[in-house]
Amino acid sequence: MSEIKNIRDQFISKLENDISIDQINEIKTELFGKNGLISSKFKKIGSIPDTDRKKFASDLNQVKDELQNLITSKISEIEGKKINEKLENEKVDITLPERPFVTGKVHPVSQTIDEISSIFSEIGFSVEEGPDVENEYNNFTALNTPDNHPARDMHDTFYLDENKEVLLRTHTSPVQIRTMLKDKPPFKIIAPGRTYRSDSDQTHAPMFHQVEGLHIDTNINMGHLKGCLNYFIKEFFEVEKIKMRFRPSHFPFTEPSAEVDIGYEIKDGKIIIGEGDKWLEILGCGMVHPNVLRNVKVDPSKYQGYAFGIGIDRLAMLKYGINDLRAFFDCDYRWLNHFGFDPLDVPSNYRGLSR
């Protein structure tokens, strides 16, 4: 008994001194660690004669509880003191200015892609993607543009190998091929993305953006195409009425083909979309050529439909009053700051496309 009492007295006096948390923890280990003074006493209980065992155990537990409680209260006492000290010393100067922070802006082209995707997804189109590096087959041959066709003159292609088998896609149309090969009809997709042509001036960049549209089903005709594009243009430019004309044209992958012009006028140096007597070409479209459908194992006697390709950069320029295409790719922070969009403003048809 005296032994236990000695331990108790010795440690109580130790704990009553002004000691640090580290020291308390040391004491804790010394007493209750694996080979601590108290712990080793508990191990001895079994070897004590029956007569004394009960008393020994009860005394030991008593001392253990006493010491443990003391340690716990000591710890909370010290920590409380620390917090109080900290609160005493720390004061917030609420008159200080906030820290400077920089937000990124969404590039007008990305914004436009989001807007376009939002409009088309509302009317049942899903978004597909394809790689920028394409093979010659998907980019030309499958799209009914044979080897020697003069239409290949219209695209000045970036070829990536000597054999002209790998290239940077010249339009988003190869995504049509990929999608139709992968799935079974009906198809109703759009495919926005980057495209490349070896061409560069104020209105042409070697890299630019297009969105492809494809709708194939058993009964889709040019009327549907017209309706769809008319709806899109109205939604995109957020106008009630739009003057629009379909002008016959030629693409190897559609028959008949058309280019679409929208009316515009210039008032006080600003371009006004949808009215006026000037025409601006904004997209190419047509009914998918039966050869293209055959190339992707779709039966042209059962299925038919339309496809279109829209230049995204041109649309963005028109909608947001940007004059020079090259500015899109200059990465000038001031320009981005001016023309960019708040990343938290996600375009949607109900809340409005753009603010």
Added chain:
Amino acid sequence: MKITYDWLKDHLKTSAKEDKLLEKLTDIGLEVESIENLFEGLDLFKVAKIVKTEKHPNADRLKVCDVDVGNKEIKKVVCGAPNAREGLLTVYAPPGAIIPKNKTKLVVAKIRDVTSCGMLCSESELNLSDESDGITELSPSKYAKSIGKSYFSKSSSNLIDLSITPNRPDCLGVLGIARDLSAAGFGKLKTEKDKKIKSNKKHTLKVKITKEKNQGCLSFGSCLITNVKNTESPQWLKDKLISIGQKPISAIVDITNYVMIDINRPLHAYDADKIDKGIIVRNSKSGEKFTALDNKNYKLDDGMCVISDNKGVLGLGGIIGGTRSGTELDTKNVLLESAYFDPRSIRKTAKKLNIDTDAKFRFERGIDQLSIEDGLNKAAFLIKEICGGEISKIDIQKIESYKNKVIKFEPKTFEKITGFRISTKEMIIILEKLGFKLKK
């Protein structure tokens, strides 16, 4: 493709205004790219007569000319042309006129202390020809009474530049455009048949198309016109070519160009006396050389389609002729070629040698194989009319006979694809106006 409304009216009967035409062209897929008035300001250029010339006091090579510009007005003009002489009828440009060649505006200027009021123009400065050695000389018999009058005949017809898509080679000629317009309800196509050559005269130059793999020439039609006198083109022909921005060269060359633009039929005229024995159309051998009409030397690869004689290459079939057999003003006998070349072969060769010509542009898109005779008839008669001479029988060599294409057309498909209906009767009318023959 450049046209004028006036030229279109050769083939199209219409009284519609030009702005309606422009609208219609774009409507039917022949997009109007630009429109330009070539004659704007040209009325300032006057016929004038040099009444006196003096040596310039401060320059050896310049002359000071007193020029009668009409209305009893005499202007002092400093001129450096060696042919400026008293009594010469020429073309005078007053201050304010814009010189067609370099687009500079004339002002009154002092040339070595002598004030010059306007300028006497060379044909080259007026974009009439390449003649730049002296000022224009006008024939007294024609112009003596026109002093003070505008030199250029007034033309209200604008130059219309059309962008023709690759699927419409038929519209690379004025006639084709007229046909398309008439099918769309704009005017009525004039269908006078050209005269056909009826001649007993033998065609004495032998033409042979070699039978070899990848022969690019499928047929070669020709006729000989003997005893011609090549000359300057008559005014109507010059005006036609100038109206679409081309330069007149000589009657024979101008006629072939005119027929090409008018009915989309490229032709080539050879000086028959410069051809050694006969024409051989064959594949070239690697290393063969020739000088083309663009004055460049070309070295050929294997397998390019060439027109040759015993001495060697005369020209690249359907792309460009050579200088050795070209026609000149003293050409007496002409071989007129009207052939059909495979678009693939044309495209391959032109791409390799980097040549672009009007003929190549048309052949690579596809020429009407049945226009061979039409072209020969039209051009041969014009040559006879302008240069005289005698036309031989037409000779047509071919390695493949042409078969009419049959297109199956299901009227219901139209509605199924477009979503609207037009009556079969109306479809038949349109197709027939486009030149289709229909069978049920």
